[in-house]
Amino acid sequence: MTDDEPNPNDLNALSPQAAKAAAATISAEEVTAQPSLFALPDLVKPADASVASSQKGQKRKRQVGIAKADARSDPADLGPTHVTNEIAIAPGKSQIVYVDPFKIVPEAFNGRGLAPFDPIANRDLIEDMRVRGNTVPVALRPKADNTGWTCPSGSRRVNSAKIIAVDDPEFRVAAIIYEAMTDAQAYALCLADNHGRSEVTAMQRGREIRWALANLYNGDRSAYCRNHRVDTSVVTRALDLVGLPEPILACAVDREALPTLFAEKLAPRLKEKAERKVILDRAKALGDDRLEAPRLLSYLLTGERETPPRDRRMAFYGSGRDRVRASVTVTPNGSALIKVPATLKLDAVQRAEMALFLKEQVDGLILG
16 A cells, blocks of 8 residues: 555545445454454354445335345445344354344343433434444344343444434444353443443442342352452442432432442441431432432431531731631531641741641530
């Protein structure tokens, strides 16, 4: 290749038609290598890069079967956006195929896939898929009743495809169907797909761990921690969060965003029968009101609906550019945050005055 020739791996350097063909080829190469990335080497045979060649962006008579390669097709027809085929995969076979997104449901353990989908937050992905389809196929496996598929990897792409398919019923999502994938393999693939994603919440992690303990590890937390190399405290905090009583979760503005700290503060109190009743009664007393996590936690623990303002006490020393501030901020629970500035520019008298101010504040907190 010369410097003047376009790089086929650089889609921005190609014409729309050539870019579309290159995207399909690159997608197929990515899928061929994908199983090894998630330690699932025996599930999928190398995908046929040309299985989508019969798909064009026009309406056709609906057919049944696997999309076949057509040597007469224009390479520009390889794009994955519009597909009218319904797929029937022979047992043991795995290829890139095109599936009605409304026949796909999340796996029971996929906390991210089960969470409400936000079209606004994902609008870039939706618009990109509307034009190009999903260049990286999702991973699917057949449902037990063979009425559709579950999705251990690629839930955002599936949800985006459903949004697009509302306006374009012929839109299909590119997928690889793993006929023989076990629950344990699907769970491992889901964790690998979600690993490191900042948008995966603590609540979603908790659901994933709870499902795995019940369905794969017979409740053995130690075995789970060994196999997934996580600390026991991580599992405990996640389970405490997802195990909070429904009346408490219902009081949160966004239960999916609750942090593990929320459960850490409540869990010990909920283990005491008398305190549990008090906390649950407070939660029920909120009715239809919803509170942000910090205010909700404070209310459940204290019974106070409104969080008292912080008491901030300040004193200034020096003058001009050498002026500094010492402060003591008293929180509603009585603790204090003390900030002491650098005193190099203060003289001995000013430092003594600052020390006296801080001592008076601390003594006042201790003596009440």
